[in-house]
Amino acid sequence: MGNILVGQSGGPTAAINASLYGIIAQGKENMDIFEKIYGMRNGIEGFLDDRYVNLSDTINADDLELLKTTPSAYLGSCRYKLPKDINDAVYPRLFEKLNALNITALFYIGGNDSMDTVAKLSAYAQTIGSDICILGIPKTIDNDLVEIDHTPGFGSAAKFVASAVRDISMDSHVYNTKSVTIIEIMGRHAGWLTAASLLARKDKQDNPTLIYLPEVPFKLESFYRDVEEKLAERNNVTVCVSEGISDEHGVFLCEYLQAAEADTFGHKNLTGCGKLLENMVKSKFGVKVRSVELNVIQRACAFIGSKADIEEAVAASRFGVQAALAGETGKMISCERDASAETYTLRYKTVPVSLVCNREKKFPLEWITKNGTDISPAFLEYCTPLIMGEMQLKTENGLPAYCYLK
Amino acid sequence: MGNILVGQSGGPTAAINASLYGIIAQGKENMDIFEKIYGMRNGIEGFLDDRYVNLSDTINADDLELLKTTPSAYLGSCRYKLPKDINDAVYPRLFEKLNALNITALFYIGGNDSMDTVAKLSAYAQTIGSDICILGIPKTIDNDLVEIDHTPGFGSAAKFVASAVRDISMDSHVYNTKSVTIIEIMGRHAGWLTAASLLARKDKQDNPTLIYLPEVPFKLESFYRDVEEKLAERNNVTVCVSEGISDEHGVFLCEYLQAAEADTFGHKNLTGCGKLLENMVKSKFGVKVRSVELNVIQRACAFIGSKADIEEAVAASRFGVQAALAGETGKMISCERDASAETYTLRYKTVPVSLVCNREKKFPLEWITKNGTDISPAFLEYCTPLIMGEMQLKTENGLPAYCYLK
Numbered sequence: 001m002g003n004i005l006v007g008q009s010g011g012p013t014a015a016i017n018a019s020l021y022g023i024i025a026q027g028k029e030n031m032d033i034f035e036k037i038y039g040m041r042n043g044i045e046g047f048l049d050d051r052y053v054n055l056s057d058t059i060n061a062d063d064l065e066l067l068k069t070t071p072s073a074y075l076g077s078c079r080y081k082l083p084k085d086i087n088d089a090v091y092p093r094l095f096e097k098l099n100a101l102n103i104t105a106l107f108y109i110g111g112n113d114s115m116d117t118v119a120k121l122s123a124y125a126q127t128i129g130s131d132i133c134i135l136g137i138p139k140t141i142d143n144d145l146v147e148i149d150h151t152p153g154f155g156s157a158a159k160f161v162a163s164a165v166r167d168i169s170m171d172s173h174v175y176n177t178k179s180v181t182i183i184e185i186m187g188r189h190a191g192w193l194t195a196a197s198l199l200a201r202k203d204k205q206d207n208p209t210l211i212y213l214p215e216v217p218f219k220l221e222s223f224y225r226d227v228e229e230k231l232a233e234r235n236n237v238t239v240c241v242s243e244g245i246s247d248e249h250g251v252f253l254c255e256y257l258q259a260a261e262a263d264t265f266g267h268k269n270l271t272g273c274g275k276l277l278e279n280m281v282k283s284k285f286g287v288k289v290r291s292v293e294l295n296v297i298q299r300a301c302a303f304i305g306s307k308a309d310i311e312e313a314v315a316a317s318r319f320g321v322q323a324a325l326a327g328e329t330g331k332m333i334s335c336e337r338d339a340s341a342e343t344y345t346l347r348y349k350t351v352p353v354s355l356v357c358n359r360e361k362k363f364p365l366e367w368i369t370k371n372g373t374d375i376s377p378a379f380l381e382y383c384t385p386l387i388m389g390e391m392q393l394k395t396e397n398g399l400p401a402y403c404y405l406k
Numbered sequence: 407m408g409n410i411l412v413g414q415s416g417g418p419t420a421a422i423n424a425s426l427y428g429i430i431a432q433g434k435e436n437m438d439i440f441e442k443i444y445g446m447r448n449g450i451e452g453f454l455d456d457r458y459v460n461l462s463d464t465i466n467a468d469d470l471e472l473l474k475t476t477p478s479a480y481l482g483s484c485r486y487k488l489p490k491d492i493n494d495a496v497y498p499r500l501f502e503k504l505n506a507l508n509i510t511a512l513f514y515i516g517g518n519d520s521m522d523t524v525a526k527l528s529a530y531a532q533t534i535g536s537d538i539c540i541l542g543i544p545k546t547i548d549n550d551l552v553e554i555d556h557t558p559g560f561g562s563a564a565k566f567v568a569s570a571v572r573d574i575s576m577d578s579h580v581y582n583t584k585s586v587t588i589i590e591i592m593g594r595h596a597g598w599l600t601a602a603s604l605l606a607r608k609d610k611q612d613n614p615t616l617i618y619l620p621e622v623p624f625k626l627e628s629f630y631r632d633v634e635e636k637l638a639e640r641n642n643v644t645v646c647v648s649e650g651i652s653d654e655h656g657v658f659l660c661e662y663l664q665a666a667e668a669d670t671f672g673h674k675n676l677t678g679c680g681k682l683l684e685n686m687v688k689s690k691f692g693v694k695v696r697s698v699e700l701n702v703i704q705r706a707c708a709f710i711g712s713k714a715d716i717e718e719a720v721a722a723s724r725f726g727v728q729a730a731l732a733g734e735t736g737k738m739i740s741c742e743r744d745a746s747a748e749t750y751t752l753r754y755k756t757v758p759v760s761l762v763c764n765r766e767k768k769f770p771l772e773w774i775t776k777n778g779t780d781i782s783p784a785f786l787e788y789c790t791p792l793i794m795g796e797m798q799l800k801t802e803n804g805l806p807a808y809c810y811l812k
Contacts (some may be wrong), residue, residue: 012577041582042582046582071576071577072577073580076579076580159805162804162805163805163806164703166808167706168706170476170477170478173478176451176452290701292699293699293701295696296574296578297570297703299577300577301570303569304709384803387805388803397605397794398790399565399569399572402572402576
């Protein structure tokens with residue numbers, strides 16, 4: 001008998017608590033092996049300060065069900081980077097705490113940076129001969145993890161983006177005048193989420209008209225030419241741009257506007273290119289221009305969560321608990337499509353976390369068309385199954401009921 | 407036998423097509439009296455250019471059902487102001503067109519400005535002895551029409567605002583550090599929609615912490631003091647501000663940032679105060695600050711539409727057709743709560759459109775508390791019934807199916 005410890009790290013998604021739900025639900029189903037399930041408050045950083053909760057005792061069955069569709073990170077999050085030096089004093093301190101709680105399985109839910117934490121912890125565990133199973137549960141709206149078909153959290157964000165881009169485009173379509181609408185979408189250096197705006201297009205003639213991903217250097221002259229050409233063809237041009245577009249010198253467009261700040265992992269705060277382009281297009285073409293930054297709502301909106309995404313997040317973390325039971329460690333839970341199945345079918349597996357951490361899966365260049373202004377239909381085939389279905393949310397006073405940490 | 411003509415005007419809402427649905431559905435049920443239902447393309451402006459569609463022949467039953475939850479304005483919209491001078495040549499030209507199409511009932515769906523159009527048209531009709539019934543169907547997310555309990559479109563926007571403010575606040579809550587989140591909400595000079603952010607607060611301690619409406623002059627020093635005080639009490643402060651907040655001299659905060667542009671009705675483009683406050687708070691307090699402009703998604707999002715709102719929009723315009731059958735003209739369809747009913751019950755009625763047009767219903771000062779930083783619970787009682795319920799949307803490929811003008 002031992003205990004589970006689970007933590008959440010990095011930016012929240014609409015599915016990160018579904019991942020937590022999967023760990024708790026599967027952990028409870030294996031109470032012959034796992035006695036208690038502890039949750040780190042604010043990830044590994046909070047755990048180092050002895051901030052954790054006993055999840056097995058505090059979440060009842062009703063709350064657990066609500067947790068599945070509760071947005072944000074229930075346990076809180078952190079952006080704490082473990083030291084590179086494996087001889088740093090933080091490691092023995094951490095494992096002392098793990099052993100004191102009799103932890104036998106540790107799950108860390110997060111993206112690239114969180115997988116870096118999993119890799120370091122499992123490497124250290126090996127050096128000291130600890131048999132704690134340390135596993136990463138993938139989560140990111142950016143869909144930029146390697147060695148996995150797609151990441152939990154991406155489907156819900158993609159569904160929000162597709163739905164919002166369609167609704168905004170229709171809204172901007174009402175006046176019989178020329179207009180440009182610029183929609184700024186998250187995704188950091190990878191264009192996956194911006195590409196999901198393609199799902200908004202109901203036929204060839206429909207918006208979005210132009211889609212710019214960070215995988216192709218953004219050239220202002222080409223952009224002006226593209227907009228001019230499209231404005232000549234149609235009244236309303238919707239342009240979707242990734243927050244991470246950069247020019248041919250690698251300078252982020254949003255850096256033109258402000259000194260981009262960096263977080264503890266050295267990542268710059270990338271927002272504002274939509275507003276910048278709005279002003280540029282306005283002064284260049286004199287038409288009505290509006291920019292919309294989808295901002296954190298695209299990762300936080302429970303009402304527009306994808307059922308497929310939520311269910312896959314649960315399945316992946318349930319698989320994670322089973323992998324721990326089989327003694328696996330130093331791995332991330334991954335998934336692949338069953339190529340032999342007639343309809344979309346996902347299979348779960350594990351991959352060495354060392355292959356995943358600190359790497360980024362870019363949007364495939366072969367799916368970027370028309371000189372970097374459009375996305376190939378092949379992406380639709382890839383992405384559509386991920387946004388299918390809606391969760392039936394329990395509501396209170398007209399709003400979704402959520403589960404909150406007491 | 408005569409025909410119906412219907413138009414949509416001003417900014418779209420999630421319920422403006424539900425209003426159109428009501429006219430068409432009720433019109434079709436009275437085909438003994440109304441032979442055809444025509445729709446103006448881009449409101450009165452398009453109709454003057456002979457741009458209209460025959461709705462009775464082009465929308466089938468399936469499409470009509472989809473229309474109810476289709477966002478944006480199906481017929482297109484305009485911001486066209488009819489001349490004040492009733493002797494202007496546009497009036498006889500318009501009525502010639504109305505008579506040529508044998509229009510006996512004209513419905514104009516819109517807000518204050520659209521009611522101005524209804525008032526002018528019905529006044530002119532009276533001078534020439536025309537018996538065309540001209541009626542206004544209310545619509546605006548701003549909820550700023552007088553002589554009505556609340557406007558169709560407000561409930562859905564309020565539901566989006568409440569849901570987004572809760573989800574964004576939860577998202578900003580994940581890190582164990584001080585942060586301020588500023589959410590900019592629409593509503594022009596009236597605070598109704600910003601006040602709806604109160605619905606996001608699940609208990610007294612919850613966000614949003616500070617709410618600023620345009621009804622109270624915005625003082626920067628008081629704002630700084632409020633934020634400082636709240637930051638001392640808690641980690642994460644969500645501030646909701648109306649796009650239309652202005653200082654004690656009546657200068658819109660967003661005007662500090664840019665020369666606010668004006669539309670044909672002389673209304674300034676009010677956006678950007680959230681970003682301005684973000685920069686101010688950042689440099690003043692040095693904490694993490696994020697601003698989120700809810701932008702057009704708050705009026706366009708079908709996924710988060712309020713069932714109560716959609717159904718009331720339908721009921722109001724059905725009532726409008728019945729009012730035309732009773733020979734009423736120069737009126738706006740209005741509603742009031744049945745004070746004698748135990749639960750929320752709405753009654754429809756008509757009010758003279760001349761009482762409504764060019765006036766604004768401000769948010770009641772007695773519902774603004776704590777020196778202009780919070781909203782009274784009395785507003786919750788008023789607003790909660792308006793956001794109740796969700797429409798079951800038909801979806802295609804994971805997104806809502808809509809009805810489009812061919």
